[in-house]
Amino acid sequence: MNPVRTLGPAIASGNYRRLWIYMVAPPLGALAGAATYTAVKLSDKPPNQIDDDSNRHDSSSISL
Numbered sequence: 001m002n003p004v005r006t007l008g009p010a011i012a013s014g015n016y017r018r019l020w021i022y023m024v025a026p027p028l029g030a031l032a033g034a035a036t037y038t039a040v041k042l043s044d045k046p047p048n049q050i051d052d053d054s055n056r057h058d059s060s061s062i063s064l
Contacts (some may be wrong), residue, residue, distance in 0.1 A: 006022040 003022045003026060006019065010016055010019050
């Protein structure tokens with residue numbers, strides 16, 4: 001989604017009715033992506049301390 005490719009024809013035709021979505025959506029998407037990245041990748045716990053059921057091994061569940 002390139003806002004400039006929408007802005008040029010809108011200016012040339014004088015049609016500005018739905019132009020706001022092309023100007024607002026990219027910055028909002030960038031903010032949402034940055035917030036998600038911060039929440040997922042930059043947590044306070046180191047990766048080895050995050051609780052994950054798939055990494056737990058019970059000695060009773062191991063069959064020989």
